[in-house]
Amino acid sequence: MSKSKRQPDSVSTRRRVKRAKRGWFYGKRPIFQFVGLFAVIMGACYAVTMIDAVEKKILPAYMQYYASASAMVMNVFGEGAEAKGTSVVSKRYSVNIKQGCDALAPSALFIAAVLAFPGSIRSKVPGLIVGTLVLAVINLVRIISLYYTGIHYPRWFETMHVDVWQPVFILLSLTLWVLWALWVMPRGPRPKTDAQTPV
Numbered sequence: 001m002s003k004s005k006r007q008p009d010s011v012s013t014r015r016r017v018k019r020a021k022r023g024w025f026y027g028k029r030p031i032f033q034f035v036g037l038f039a040v041i042m043g044a045c046y047a048v049t050m051i052d053a054v055e056k057k058i059l060p061a062y063m064q065y066y067a068s069a070s071a072m073v074m075n076v077f078g079e080g081a082e083a084k085g086t087s088v089v090s091k092r093y094s095v096n097i098k099q100g101c102d103a104l105a106p107s108a109l110f111i112a113a114v115l116a117f118p119g120s121i122r123s124k125v126p127g128l129i130v131g132t133l134v135l136a137v138i139n140l141v142r143i144i145s146l147y148y149t150g151i152h153y154p155r156w157f158e159t160m161h162v163d164v165w166q167p168v169f170i171l172l173s174l175t176l177w178v179l180w181a182l183w184v185m186p187r188g189p190r191p192k193t194d195a196q197t198p199v
Contacts, residue, residue, distance in 0.1 A: 033116075033118075034116050034117060038116040041115050045111070045112065059104075063098070064083065066143060067087060067088050068083040070143045070144055074088070074147070088147060093151045095150060101139075101142075101161075106173035107135050107136075109174070110173040110174075111128060111132065119184045131173075131176045131177070135176070138172060142165050146160060
């Protein structure tokens with residue numbers, strides 16, 4: 001008799017546990033969707049860079065653009081630099097722009113986060129354009145700063161290149177995404193306050 005009384009309780013307990021687990025999953029579903037879609041887009045971005053035509057033609061042309069833009073900006077200040085392929089060369093110093101110095105990884109991080117985040121295409125397009133342009137300008141600043149670091153503080157070049165700029169760049173791309181996400185997130189109605197008329 002005691003077993004027959006406890007059995008319904010155990011069954012109902014298991015059902016409540018299952019419902020709780022299901023409810024927890026559905027409550028976290030947007031997070032799982034964001035993480036899954038983010039991982040897929042990041043994988044697709046890296047897969048594109050491994051295509052032979054992209055790796056041998058598009059990426060070198062992209063890095064040559066950075067070399068030309070960097071030399072042009074430095075020449076505004078009378079540096080006398082010129083772009084030779086993917087290198088920025090002057091009488092004082094030269095830097096070679098390689099993969100990893102092209103802002104592709106931070107840009108891919110930002111793009112994947114924006115595309116994976118729930119929102120309309122209308123809100124994502126300006127975010128993608130502005131964000132990638134900001135990252136491109138910051139990367140230009142990075143290349144120029146490394147050039148002058150190599151001239152004035154050559155022993156700190158690798159530290160600035162690897163230990164400072166790389167994590168800073170990732171942090172900047174995440175910061176841009178957070179700012180964009182805060183911009184597109186719906187805002188609740190402001191609480192109404194009763195206006196008091198002066199006596």
